[in-house]
Amino acid sequence: MSALAAPPGLQLRRHCVNIIDPQAAAATAGFLGRRSGTLASGAAAFYAHFADEYDFLYVFSDGPIAPGASGRYTPVRRPAIAGTGSSGSYTAPGYPANVTRLRGIVAVNFGDAPGGPTLHETLHHWAVDLDPRFGFGRDRDQSYGNHWGIAGINGQQGGFDPATLRCEEPSDRAAPACRPSADGITRASMSSFAPYANGGDSIPYAPMELYLMGLLPRAEVGGPFLVLEGAHFESSDRQRRRVTYSFTGSHTVSIEDIVAVHGERLPATTEDRHLRGAFVAITATPLSDLLMLRLERWAMVFGGDAPDSQAISFARATGGRAALSTRLGAVR
Numbered sequence: 001m002s003a004l005a006a007p008p009g010l011q012l013r014r015h016c017v018n019i020i021d022p023q024a025a026a027a028t029a030g031f032l033g034r035r036s037g038t039l040a041s042g043a044a045a046f047y048a049h050f051a052d053e054y055d056f057l058y059v060f061s062d063g064p065i066a067p068g069a070s071g072r073y074t075p076v077r078r079p080a081i082a083g084t085g086s087s088g089s090y091t092a093p094g095y096p097a098n099v100t101r102l103r104g105i106v107a108v109n110f111g112d113a114p115g116g117p118t119l120h121e122t123l124h125h126w127a128v129d130l131d132p133r134f135g136f137g138r139d140r141d142q143s144y145g146n147h148w149g150i151a152g153i154n155g156q157q158g159g160f161d162p163a164t165l166r167c168e169e170p171s172d173r174a175a176p177a178c179r180p181s182a183d184g185i186t187r188a189s190m191s192s193f194a195p196y197a198n199g200g201d202s203i204p205y206a207p208m209e210l211y212l213m214g215l216l217p218r219a220e221v222g223g224p225f226l227v228l229e230g231a232h233f234e235s236s237d238r239q240r241r242r243v244t245y246s247f248t249g250s251h252t253v254s255i256e257d258i259v260a261v262h263g264e265r266l267p268a269t270t271e272d273r274h275l276r277g278a279f280v281a282i283t284a285t286p287l288s289d290l291l292m293l294r295l296e297r298w299a300m301v302f303g304g305d306a307p308d309s310q311a312i313s314f315a316r317a318t319g320g321r322a323a324l325s326t327r328l329g330a331v332r
Helices: 022-032 040-047 118-123 207-212 255-262 289-302
Strands: 010-013 016-020 056-060 071-075 104-108 187-191 225-229 232-237 242-246 249-253 274-283 323-325
Touching: 010 289, 016 040, 016 289, 022 040, 022 071, 022 104, 022 274, 040 056, 040 274, 056 289, 071 118, 104 118, 118 289, 274 289
Parallel strands: 016 274, 056 104, 056 274, 274 323
Antiparallel strands: 010 016, 071 104, 187 242, 225 249, 232 242
8 A cells, every 4th residue: 555656746546546736625625514515626636637437536525624524425427317216317517528427426524434424425326316205314303305214224325224113102013003102102212323324334235225226126125114204303222222203103115116106227237337436635735644544445445455344345335236446547
């Protein structure tokens, strides 16, 4: 993992690059802090030195951004993908016109520990854009956007593990058999989860997520999936690693329901199963050797070129159905 010869303004390793560009670094910070909506200047800085041979860019901030998101995805070129709810093609304005392969950019808050949210944010290229009538991505109080919300998906985009759900009353039953307790409120508990994310880079994609990626046939998706209606977070038991929600009702969503609305997701092509990404730190001043080593290690684990005790690679997250190389091509 030694440094390679590079033009002025770059620090280069085989799996990552540091581009010194104060303007693009400020844009990345603004995007993560939700003060701006584009990463076009960072893309332009990257493609000034690299060929158009990457599907995703992973752009890391110039140090920790607070307050700021752990990661954010922005689409650059996304075709209509039948079966996913993404019914129209999209090309973001302002990006280099001669770059036609790039699908999207994941901005990552470099203040966060390695191990996420690279799997989660990459998935946003395919999910979750399903029809709102299914009830995903929201609870009683708020919307979680393109995530699973209070649904039994248990994936990278959130949702709970339905096998762990237990009613408060009667205590030995699972929803939808729950009934109101003495105070008239129906409650259930389940293993700890988040409505918008689970496990960072430590867990694989859920079957429904693999289906939306075109990596799993509908017959293997499982379900139907329970969705709690009018759900409201009540409490958390950290010792038992469980959370409790109240809810007003529930329904299930099957893969057949989704296909009836969106059509069937076709299998991913060979091209869509062999992806390539570039890990890029865009900073105002050069990264230290320690941070360069950390960034390259992150890229190697994500690309499947190094093992890790906690984080898993993109290939492992798909069960070997797809791969995403993070080895950089030549600098031009």
